[in-house]
Amino acid sequence: MLAKVERKNIQGNEACALGAIAAGCRFFAGYPITPSSEIAHTMSRELPGVGGTFIQMEDEIASMGAVIGASLGGVKAMTATSGPGFSLKQENLGYAAMVEAPCVIANVMRGGPSTGMPTRPGQGDIMQSRWGTHGDHPIIVLAPESVGEVYSETIRAFNLSEALRVPVVVLIDETIGHLLETVDLTPPDPASIIERKWATCDPKDYKPYEITKDRVPAMARPGDGYRAHTTGLTHDETGFPTQDTEKGKNAIGRLLDKLEYHKGKIESYEAIDCDDAETLIVTIGISARAAKRAIKSLRADGIKAGLFRPRTLWPFPEEAMRKAAGKAKTIIVPEMNAGQLIFEVERVIAGKCKTVGVNRYAGDIITPSEIEAAARKVTS
Amino acid sequence: MNMEPHISAEEFDIRQFMRLDLFPHFLCPGCGHGMALRALMWALWEQNISMDKLAVVCGIGCSGRLGAYIDSNTFHTTHGRPLAYATGLALARPDLHVVVITGDGDCLAIGGNHLIHACRRNVNMTCLMLNNEVYGMTGGQVSPTTSPTRYTTTTPYGNAEPVFDACKLAEAAGAGFVGREVTMQVPTLKDLIKQAFDYDGFSFVEIISDCTEIFGRKNQLGESAEMIMSQKASTRPDSYGTRVDEPFRPNSLPTGVLVKTDRLEYRAHQQSLNPKGQK
């Protein structure tokens, strides 16, 4: 019998919520904020039916706290927000990274800074999603470009988060969050859904932050008899705070090394016509959709253009991009901000070719013709 | 109601419930937080709550560090947020007994918003606020509960702000169970905490604690023994009656169970509205 194919015409925000539930998310805490509110709406409607809990907390900080609390209790949990709320969540996001509490944060980006343009799109959180909270910390950021990808990337976000015990941010453009597209909502193969690695050893031998080969320590579920301590202070393998710089170095070292070790699992990107591309476009989300149209018309005119789109924005797939830029003379970086992604591109390419930004930061999306024009300008 | 504190110390040994490797603990000499921790553990022991089924969520500050010493599932979270974490934990795991340990700065200043909404929301958990009138860990700064005119490292000319009455705040925010006690009354405090556990919903207990090292000395309040005795003397237990004894103890803080009302617990309420999430 064929698997039941379920197609629906839905919004990006709804797809995010449905993806989360399909991935096993059973706890959602949020706070109303445009343009992400539909994620909370869908969750509040759907979660009780699958035995989950929805709660609207008193503020963004509390909703992030509640999500981590639920996650530490052993339940897959997520929250959704937008720029100003994302800023407030950074405090507890850092805690999640430090104590390695799996959780997913959907950030539907809007124009900024500050209250900015709540109903208009922006891509101003590219750097905040990587460096928003203080201190060196591991984090994974995914950047889908369509409603369908929002669904599948949200599922992937949970899988990565649970497998690696790391917070995962899904960066969604306002435009995609509110875009209606027909999506294949076929539930994922249950075998593909990853569950957290739970401690099964004798409680006497349990080390909450043991440095193992795969860098991911097994987590103790409260009530299973492990009685572990969880702290945002720098802790050693036992989970208790330490002032010992050597132990601290090992603990933070493992934390940072974790994503590097699992890079192969985390990385995901799309490379179109990159093999011979002299003009490479690197961009994410809705801007990449404009770029796809641009390279089509550029290729029609004989201009060797290609697109490199990191689906996993952070950690940045640098080797893949370097490969995609093998023949590139110019790299064009369209983004709906004053220039953030371009810094990473420049770092990766290290001066081997020219970089040009195409920027918009006043609530408009970047059109294909703008990207095309930039490409024609550099090739003429 | 039997007003006598129930003394059961015969077998209770706090050391059985502590992570002894970490002792002696980090608290300053004479810190009331130790007595509060004893009362909490004693109450848990009398209530037969298994350490495996207990979750202690702490904030930041001197009070926040207490959790690490309890041999249980302990969470040392971010400044002011333990109630938010505990709300998530309690909703996700209703089988756990969730206890929040917080301080006056943690709970009333940076976490004030979480407190009032936790009171209003009524998720089943017990919040113990250790009030020592000062930010101890950061070096003795003024807190929302520092008495007027007292000296701290940020009020070198005396505190000009009035005191936040945490219990009245909790009551006004809708908390179904509110209580207050001083640390010196360990058995009475233990009984109060037991009653807080028994309450189905959010219970709030303010524990008046002493900070001798960096608050008491600076304000010439004496050593710990004097501080705890004067704290005890400045309270008016609920069993004295509120009106009758007022002339004998004017301006004193009422202690004991201050509020106890029947309210439907959050989870139960939510499930009663739509038990299966039918659309």
Add this chain to the structure above:
Amino acid sequence: MSASKTHPVTNVLVVGVGGQGVIMVSKVLALLCQRQGHEVKQSEVHGMAKRGGAVFSHIRFGKKVHSPTIPTGEADILIALEWAESMRWINQLNPETGTFISDTHKIVPPFACRNRSRNQKAVYSKETPKDVLGKVAQGYALDAVGVAAELGNERAANTILLGVMSTVLDFSVDDWLDVIAKFVPPKSIEINKKAFLYGREWVKEATIPEMNGEVEIEKAAELTNELEIIPAWCKGCDICVRMCPEHCLELDAEQKVVNARPDNCTGCRICEWLCPDFAIKLHKVPVNEKQPDAAMVEA
């Protein structure tokens, strides 16, 4: 036996510790007597609940009662809800005709029942039911709280004692039960009925010498108090030294607490409770097992 030969008055003294239910017991008796057509006068000290203090209530009933209090040595019945309290008031009992009824249950208040002067040895009442034998005409002592707990509710202990007392007074069982039901919560009427009847049954077999079996008190007298102090945990905050009611503790040269006067220790646990560092633990050990150096245990 009574103040006036023409108007015989029966004197009942009810004693106990605040919170136990002395007033409830006396109210039951007073109402019962009133219903039987007696004039009743009652006088009490109450409101000591929080303080753990002594509470007593005088009940006098008869055709005509003038004074509300019982003259010393003229109580016909002494009913004590707590053992040490029975000892405190035993002189109030008429030595020739009085009936002594006491619970052997003990409540040891840390501050209230001790000798406060320095170096005075102060312990809980050492008398046993046997010691009472020669002092009273008729006596009953039983572990009513223990029995009540077995019946299902410790609070029914007072009703057991009322059952015992009912064998001395001339009122019918039904009248007693009727009045008791007025004073206990509806849910506990059944258990209190059981408790009352238990008390009446028990009297049929009981005499004081047999009550030597009240091992609880005998055992308590044999225990001694030992403080286990972990010097490494003690931070010398001085709280225990200042708060010890018997002035047993001192700080040594290194500002660590030591039990300087172990013989004065009454085992009240104040030091253990108030030690913020959990450095003190009281152990109640049988006298013959006491180790000479056990008071100091290295961490």
